[in-house]
Amino acid sequence: MADGISAVKSHLAPGRTGPSGAAGVRIAEIRPLTLVQFAAWPDTLAETGAEAAKAAGAKAAPGPGRAVTGTHGVLLRVEPLKWWLVGDTGEAPLPDAGSGAVLDLSQSRTRLNVSGKLAARLLNHVLPIDLSDNAFPENSVASTAFHHVGVTLWRDGEGFTVFLPRSFAASLCEILTESAAQYGLEIA
Template sequence: MADGISAVQDRLIPGRSGPSGATGVRIAEIRPFALIQFAAWHDTLAQTAGEAAMAAGAKVAPGPGRTATGALGVLLRVEPLKWWLVGDAGEVLLPVAGSGAVLDLSRSRTRLHISGPQAARLLNHVLPLDLSAAAFPEGSVASTAFHHVGVTLWRDRDGFTLFLPRSFAASLFEILTASATQYGLEIA
């Protein structure tokens, strides 16, 4: 699949801004990437979970708000009846729908990686979540709201991955970067 045009391309200007000193926040867009959604019905939950785990190459599908890493990508439990398989573009193939519904969402989201010592603090400006390591440890995922827009946040070992709906990505990116400047922002 060809790589689409970035929703934040004209705003993604590499460099550093903010007060001199250490960089507190780093923001990078990750692209291209594959994003496959598995949706179950209540009576097919266990079977769809197994199909999602198999597609990811994971032993089991994660429980609510958690992730599981497999040979083909990371499986995120984004909602009670939904999983997202996140992987490298071209390596994750759209599986045939089994007991649930399977949908390619790769072009519907902008994927930002936010890291640095002030990343959680920055995200707490715009997300109604407790992002302390005790409340939202590595491997956690949450569907939440950013300025009334539904977004998904995942904490990995290097920071946070934020999935923004493509149609709102540019405006949300502007809000995020404007707030991050106070901490010393580096855009990669």
């Protein structure tokens, strides 16, 4: 699959802005993105979850609001009846739908990594959820709103990964980078 044109490239010129000293926030677009959605019906939840886990190379599908890492990518439980298989190869071979529906969403989202000691504080400017370590620990996943736009947030080992709808990615990225400048922003 071709790696499409970045929706945020013009907003993420490498460099540093804000106060001198160590950057409190780092933002980077992660490309290429592989994103495959597994959707179940209520009566096929367990079977579809097992199929998603197998595709990810994980022992079991994660519960609601959680993520697990497998040998083929990370499996996020983004909604009660949906999982996303996230990878970084740019290739999205679709497994057999089996008991649910499988859809390639790779070109529909922009993936940003937001990290640094002030990343949670920055994201709390725009996301209505508690991002403290106790309330939103590593491998937590949330579907939430960012300026009235639905986004998905995952806390990974390096900070936070935000999946933005491609059509809103440029404007949301601009809000993030302008807000991050007060903390010292490094764009990778």
